[in-house]
Amino acid sequence: MAKNAFYAQSGGVTAVINASACGVLQTARKHRDQIANVYAGRNGIIGALTEDLIDTSQESDAAIAALRHTPAGAFGSCRFKLKGLEQNKAEYERLIEVFEAHNIGYFFYNGGGDSQDTSHKVSQLSETMGYPIVCIGIPKTVDNDLPITDNCPGFGSVAKYVAVSIREAAFDVASMAKTSTKVFIMEVMGRHAGWIAAAGGLAAEKEGDAPHIILFPEITFDQELFLAKVEHSVKEYGYCAIVVSEGVRNAEGKFLAEAGTRDAFGHAQLGGVAPVIAALVQQKLGLKYHWAVADYLQRAARHIASKTDVEQAYAMGKAAVELALEGKNAVMPTIVRKSDDPYAWEVGYANLAEVANVEKMMPREYATEDGLGITEACRRYLQPLILGEDYPPYKNGLPDYVILKNAPVAKKLSASYTLKT
């Protein structure tokens, strides 16, 4: 008898994680002989622990197809990391209990490094507990920090958003710089890895193009060097456009965002490194500035998603189901690059054991020697990931994103479960 599958979205959502969900669901629907139904976890893995499952068979084919162009997590995601097996084995046992109650034979977990660690642990536990379940990870992270896969679905779209936005803002600043703003600072995500900030560099195609400075989390902030480059840029080009990663740190290893800003009550922690950099520019150079903090806008910007990214996100969801049906277990589909230009890639896979808890940092040689820009090698890597547009449909002038019914599956277990947070 065909088993059911469980699918959950985990961690920070992206513009294309629902495209992966679309790939999973559309592919599963073609194999009802092997996958009877797909139950989604409401709010990610929490839905499994609390037996709060969503019956995706209640959704129309049209609604499932619309997931491909809808940002964020249609079933809800969560920031909830399962403890280690030793610390809280009961959590894993509970998962197996819920899966058993609902005849779930497939576990698809759509997330980043922590999530793939969970998938890996579930796959191990199922063996030791004698409950056979196929565990497949599906890569997702705007931070692009998963190992083995050439890149992560979610990253290409935020990369495109950042490159488009800094280009547009720089056109604005350049045209007004004579009498107005001379320095523009755009803060982007990436607390540990500089991939997103680096993507801003794609907007600069020739000498003098914006952005003129990129500040990476991996490279210690050098105030003198930075200010000198700001001055140089304003002198040479009339203005200076800066992309700064939220994770930039000073020589003491402290986040600049926390080192600077205080609210009226003297509390730090408003967040925002852009205003800190802006204040520095104003105080040391006396230049007129403006700053922007893109925050969630960047990772939710499905309206300007990369077509490459959407296709890859979908392909990863589809491949996850196909790998499961081929009898693979404890693996994650990956993107394998075959060629930079013209860009070519294919689907591969990696063992979850090798993916779990490994963070892929941006190589130092992807930043220029002065640490304030990207190299040609970096551009070669990043360029294909933002290629192509994949516009959502519009209604009343706004993207027509789908909101699913998210009908619950009837509970089968009597015990309620309290989350250990």
Next chain:
Amino acid sequence: MAKNAFYAQSGGVTAVINASACGVLQTARKHRDQIANVYAGRNGIIGALTEDLIDTSQESDAAIAALRHTPAGAFGSCRFKLKGLEQNKAEYERLIEVFEAHNIGYFFYNGGGDSQDTSHKVSQLSETMGYPIVCIGIPKTVDNDLPITDNCPGFGSVAKYVAVSIREAAFDVASMAKTSTKVFIMEVMGRHAGWIAAAGGLAAEKEGDAPHIILFPEITFDQELFLAKVEHSVKEYGYCAIVVSEGVRNAEGKFLAEAGTRDAFGHAQLGGVAPVIAALVQQKLGLKYHWAVADYLQRAARHIASKTDVEQAYAMGKAAVELALEGKNAVMPTIVRKSDDPYAWEVGYANLAEVANVEKMMPREYATEDGLGITEACRRYLQPLILGEDYPPYKNGLPDYVILKNAPVAKKLSASYTLKT
């Protein structure tokens, strides 16, 4: 003999001011018998005062056509307001002197209220000085605060950006709210008029949709009312999405942005009301927040421009030339709304004397009684302005915006001119 025309861009640029320039230039090129050449002011009116003119005849037809899809000011704009006629008549005399030297018979000034005041003064002076010049204003402002015209080119695109962005960010927050961010705050432009903030309200099409709260500059910030609505929204919908205008003020008339934030040195004025609201939410309600400041991204976002806006911006540029050729003087083309739904509009015109220095505020009845949302009347007004998409062409995954040659016109006057700022 055909006279030359002068065209300049003034004040804060928009996603579509170059579409107006495109309308001016393409229309003028069709009437070379009457308009020999169009000289653009480099950096706006400063280019006229300093005799720094750009020869637009050096630009190819393709480059001029590409202005239609290129944001910001292709010839440079400026924040430079001419003094009153009494205070600095010399400035106006200098303008006439430059115009005379270059055989300029038409003055096209693309800007907001201040700029239309300048156009008006130039038209008056030309009479008293006996130098005939036709003065036509071209409306432009993201703030939508010009009188008589139903709306201003530039506003529709920033409105669309804001509505799209809050919808997308809200999808993100809604899907994560169970375990993460509960309150999201997006700061938008509009120091005096709430039009841009109001546009965020278009994203909410039914009860519970984001944004749940809009804070307008015209309506005094009521902390208790605001916090109560945040709590209500989080309780009812699981999260709260807020659009806040940079110009929101407290009961003492002080900008919240200035009342709150201080940097490490105790200086106020980092700017940013979003972090102030965020800190308030955190301190009073203990809710996890995120905030974004769109800043220039919103007014430069040509990639998501409103088709209606692009068409109207172009039409205003075209009409300006046509009005001049018809013998009109001291007027500005306007957008006249004929019907809300289906939306219909036509081109009209207004006397500069009636446009100059009049600021059109958002009517109080466009905000709900509690002052935290928009009414149906407001929605009816705003809805057509964001209709349609008008995507730019892309190259290497990025919008392919044009940068003009901007070749200078040879100077004819010996005297240099020092700007009085």
